[in-house]
Amino acid sequence: MRRPLFFAVAGAFCAAASPVKLPTPADIVNAAPAAAWKGIPPDDLMIVDFANGRRIVIQLAPRFAPVHIANIKALARSDYWQGSSVYRVQDNYVAQWGQNDSKQPWPKAVTPKPPAEYFRSLAGLEITPLGFPDPYAPGSGFVDGWPVAYSAREGWVNLAHCYASVGVGRDLSPDTGTGGELYAVIGQAPRQLDRNIALVGRVVDGVDVLSSLPRGTEALGFYKDKSQALPIRSVRLASDMDPRGRPDYEVMDTDSTTFREYLRVRANRHDDFYIRPAGGVDLCNVQVPVRKKPGR
């Protein structure tokens, strides 16, 4: 009599044959040609394995925070995160991991006080505009697969804090963080952090490993009891793993016509479920498609 309801049979998962049917976001992703996808270089893919057997995969964004990201790669290669854990989970905000109270020295290759790579110059970057207003910045859109905010007049662009974005924990300014403490967004986009902290990438697979953790009960979501922290077993770059078995992902090319079409239907949903397309979409609700490389 009553069905599971709410999308249980929604159009996103049925390619119906009606001749007037308009494409859904899933239709566009499924039909995207190989040329609409760009592989993530293995040196920009960081794999974090946890003691509970689960894994997250992070794509790094070296064009936006090169010094912090060089640090993060050096830390991964030096086993800096051995014995570290996810020690803070604040609902509708962030999960954070690293060594926290450790007094471990930085490996030699690490720049202990990186510059404030919170935004960069627009020079040399092509932007695919979102096409809808953004409450946080004069402009927003996509660069190289990344959601960004920018000011054409002032000439800056920043990675935007969206769900699954990964950034570098820091203390009060002028500290910019070194890269040893990282956080991922697990709630409503905290865009107020844009241009106030260094974003370095995003979780492209497994973010639910973090978002489904118990929330910490101390201020800011720190776990009260250290035994609640989720231990990290290893952090590796895909480029340091056996090419035959390592993870391999592709991001939709945000300069492609396929992505422009995807953006259009994200703002105008025609899945069977929808009766009133919004005619707009938030930067962080576009959700640039990412997939495992076919055949992997």
Added chain:
Amino acid sequence: MRRPLFFAVAGAFCAAASPVKLPTPADIVNAAPAAAWKGIPPDDLMIVDFANGRRIVIQLAPRFAPVHIANIKALARSDYWQGSSVYRVQDNYVAQWGQNDSKQPWPKAVTPKPPAEYFRSLAGLEITPLGFPDPYAPGSGFVDGWPVAYSAREGWVNLAHCYASVGVGRDLSPDTGTGGELYAVIGQAPRQLDRNIALVGRVVDGVDVLSSLPRGTEALGFYKDKSQALPIRSVRLASDMDPRGRPDYEVMDTDSTTFREYLRVRANRHDDFYIRPAGGVDLCNVQVPVRKKPGR
């Protein structure tokens, strides 16, 4: 040497004494006069207790979806949800609960096919405008403590899908759902659902009980194994509980000058951590303050 970082000592939690210090959102909430708060009527407060001993508290919004909410109250009073559970958890989207496959008949007081209460007339409502652009609607702001989107020209207003919003699961249109299957948002505001489904309220306490659940691995986040579902022990209205012990909450009055000041600083963060206030804020990132009534 290295500190817990990222807000570990952030200003939101320290009322520093510097004479030039501008207020933070927390400062404003902490200093808000009693007149800036409005109690939630006990008949609009629904308490859901789970088998794991945890609880969520939902505020209902009868001015926006009266028939659906009358149904929900009738269902709570008839013990309709006995034996029900949270059976679907989709990352960055929703957690959904109810009877799902049950063939249980509707109690007599229930309207099985409510009208499409997806938005309502602006008539008689005072709006406190957000003051920043919204990608989903011509206008956005707050009515009676609720984040809303609206069109002054067309004369409609809808509750907005924000983190912790609660809505009524439905199948494809013209089905509007009856109220037996409810969902809460646990990710980036899915505003594309606005005006496509009936919102009935929000989780004002305990949303992390839902957001920290394991994600379902079937399509749309349904649990593969029914044993993964979180059983519901009881659903009650506060008005049916002993007044001496029942939950009691207050919402900041969004028509108050205190709220306008809160809104201003949410868009211009001056906590010690921030070096570059955004000058804007998203409707769903304002997060209207809610608290337990002092002394309860």
